[in-house]
Amino acid sequence: MSAGTDTADTTVQSATARRDLAGAPFLEAAHGRRPSRLPVWFMRQAGRSLPEYRALRRDNAMLEACLTPDLTCEITLQPVRRHGVDAAILFSDIVVPLHLAGIGVEIVPGTGPVIEHPVRTAADVEALPEPSPEQSDRVAEAIALLLPELGDTPLIGFAGAPFTLASYLIEGGPSRNHERTKALMRSEPDVWHALMGRLAAITGTFLHRQVAAGVDAVQLFDSWAGALSERDYREFVLPHSTAVLSSLAGTGLPRIHFGVGTAELYGAMAEAGADVIGVDWRTPLDVAAARAGGALPVQGNLDPAVLFAGQEAVDAEVVRIAAEGARCPGHVFNLGHGVLPQTDPDVVTRTVETVHAQPVG
Numbered sequence: 001m002s003a004g005t006d007t008a009d010t011t012v013q014s015a016t017a018r019r020d021l022a023g024a025p026f027l028e029a030a031h032g033r034r035p036s037r038l039p040v041w042f043m044r045q046a047g048r049s050l051p052e053y054r055a056l057r058r059d060n061a062m063l064e065a066c067l068t069p070d071l072t073c074e075i076t077l078q079p080v081r082r083h084g085v086d087a088a089i090l091f092s093d094i095v096v097p098l099h100l101a102g103i104g105v106e107i108v109p110g111t112g113p114v115i116e117h118p119v120r121t122a123a124d125v126e127a128l129p130e131p132s133p134e135q136s137d138r139v140a141e142a143i144a145l146l147l148p149e150l151g152d153t154p155l156i157g158f159a160g161a162p163f164t165l166a167s168y169l170i171e172g173g174p175s176r177n178h179e180r181t182k183a184l185m186r187s188e189p190d191v192w193h194a195l196m197g198r199l200a201a202i203t204g205t206f207l208h209r210q211v212a213a214g215v216d217a218v219q220l221f222d223s224w225a226g227a228l229s230e231r232d233y234r235e236f237v238l239p240h241s242t243a244v245l246s247s248l249a250g251t252g253l254p255r256i257h258f259g260v261g262t263a264e265l266y267g268a269m270a271e272a273g274a275d276v277i278g279v280d281w282r283t284p285l286d287v288a289a290a291r292a293g294g295a296l297p298v299q300g301n302l303d304p305a306v307l308f309a310g311q312e313a314v315d316a317e318v319v320r321i322a323a324e325g326a327r328c329p330g331h332v333f334n335l336g337h338g339v340l341p342q343t344d345p346d347v348v349t350r351t352v353e354t355v356h357a358q359p360v361g
Helices: 008-016 025-030 051-057 062-066 069-083 096-100 122-126 133-150 162-171 179-187 189-213 230-236 238-246 263-271 285-291 304-308 311-326 345-356
Strands: 105-108 112-115 155-160 217-222 255-259 276-278 298-302 331-335
Touching: 025 217, 025 331, 051 062, 051 069, 062 069, 062 096, 062 105, 069 133, 069 345, 096 133, 096 162, 096 189, 112 162, 122 189, 133 155, 133 189, 155 189, 162 179, 162 189, 162 217, 162 238, 179 189, 179 230, 189 217, 189 230, 189 238, 217 238, 230 238, 230 263, 238 255, 238 263, 255 263, 263 276, 263 285, 285 298, 285 311, 298 304, 298 311, 304 311, 304 345, 311 331, 311 345
Parallel strands: 155 217, 217 255, 255 276, 276 298, 298 331
Antiparallel strands: 105 112
């Protein structure tokens, strides 16, 4: 099953009609070129810690906010206006394409995604709906609103990787140990691969719709891949993440691949078709770059908790991480995971200023 329903020609045509972002530091670094300044954006920057975000979300559930174009546009723009980051990331959630495809999922405050009918049998997999690009029309409308507002700031589209989506579907919600997921993987590999193929198609279709709408880069989040050994990742996950990322190869857009706790997987994640490897705070950037083959730019990797340690400690970590990134083929500064909700927005703004003051490697 194809990882995306758009044809390669359509995707390439949409890519060639994009905004002229020549010299944008984020895109320069993501392509392995020398940018005019060290670029920075933050995962979960779209809202999360901002009071203006909380005001907008007060009367809007998460999925509603993700699928209301004017809300999505405004929330995506808020951190760009406030912090001066070098890229915006589309406000969304990794389970949005599941919801759009007709799979019963609810994002429960304080818990996370909860699946109405977990997927655990061959019949469950067979019953999964087929995705179509039209299901993401409201997401495309949000992107259309965003592009003129963003000016010369690139927009990153994103989706959850097949393994992370599979874990939610099988477990029925967030899981610490992923026991049902790993059990299905090993006990019924045919069912597992059928499920992963379906999810690769859903993810691919969702990303292709964002590309056609005009995003400037994409990020594939495999939040739970760090729960796997490299051996299991290569056998049970790599083919399906490869299907998603390789389907986007003709776009010419940077493809960022990120996971949490994936230090042993960087080589395999690079093989999946990444152009940039996202690195959490556990691994030095130059070490991660070497593990990924030594040719790819990296993104990361300030520990989000350091933002609570005072500006002197934050600045010291920024300097250290920038020096590590300067030894890599390219570096986009980011956190090693998402902004924590209690983070002081002023600290985030000052951190952007510190990053921009660093020499470019």
